[in-house]
Amino acid sequence: MVFHVYVYAFGDNVDQILWSRCQLFTLAEIQSATNNFDDTLVIGRGGFGKVYKSSTNNLSEGEIAIKRLDPTSTQGAHEFEAEVEVLSKLRHRSLVSLIGHCNEEKEMVLVYELMPNGTLADHLRKPDFSLSWLQLLKICIGAAKGLEL
Numbered sequence: 001m002v003f004h005v006y007v008y009a010f011g012d013n014v015d016q017i018l019w020s021r022c023q024l025f026t027l028a029e030i031q032s033a034t035n036n037f038d039d040t041l042v043i044g045r046g047g048f049g050k051v052y053k054s055s056t057n058n059l060s061e062g063e064i065a066i067k068r069l070d071p072t073s074t075q076g077a078h079e080f081e082a083e084v085e086v087l088s089k090l091r092h093r094s095l096v097s098l099i100g101h102c103n104e105e106k107e108m109v110l111v112y113e114l115m116p117n118g119t120l121a122d123h124l125r126k127p128d129f130s131l132s133w134l135q136l137l138k139i140c141i142g143a144a145k146g147l148e149l
């Protein structure tokens with residue numbers, strides 16, 4: 001399993017766990033939020049499939065990222081269920097929130113809060129990217145807290 005570290009705007013020191021429920025979206029709602037999986041909305045690709053930025057705020061008040069299982073993906077139903085099972089119950093600033101999911105007509109889709117600053121890996125690849133030891137320490141502590149949950 002691969003863990004991504006996202007760059008979050010650390011504005012507060014609130015470190016509480018909130019228990020929540022993950023919503024079940026219809027395929028029609030997902031299609032509408034992605035302009036029917038329009039490739040111009042793709043913001044990333046992983047082992048699960050393509051990740052889209054939603055074109056609307058119909059599914060959630062905040063911006064969202066929509067991950068669609070590619071039928072040719074080596075990951076599948078098992079990982080989908082594990083992700084829903086684990087992430088749906090938790091809200092914590094060190095974890096990307098899973099807002100909802102959709103499992104309809106062979107389409108498996110996960111809906112997350114959007115991390116507009118991208119992953120730490122994205123930033124590390126930039127030639128002009130530099131971090132202080134304090135920033136590195138904060139990133140390590142945030143990642144460790146997320147893993148501990």
Ligand SMILES: Nc1ncnc2c1ncn2[C@@H]1O[C@H](COP(=O)(O)OP(=O)(O)OP(=O)(O)O)[C@@H](O)[C@H]1O
Nearest residue numbers: 002043044045046047048051065112113114115119
């Ligand atoms: N919530 C999100 N907000 C912003 N960008 C995201 C979000 N989720 C994924 N992405 C983008 O999509 C890319 C692929 O994400 P994904 O989580 O599927 O990758 P992966 O971890 O390599 O895949 P997997 O672990 O499923 O094999 C990420 O590198 C990131 O750029």
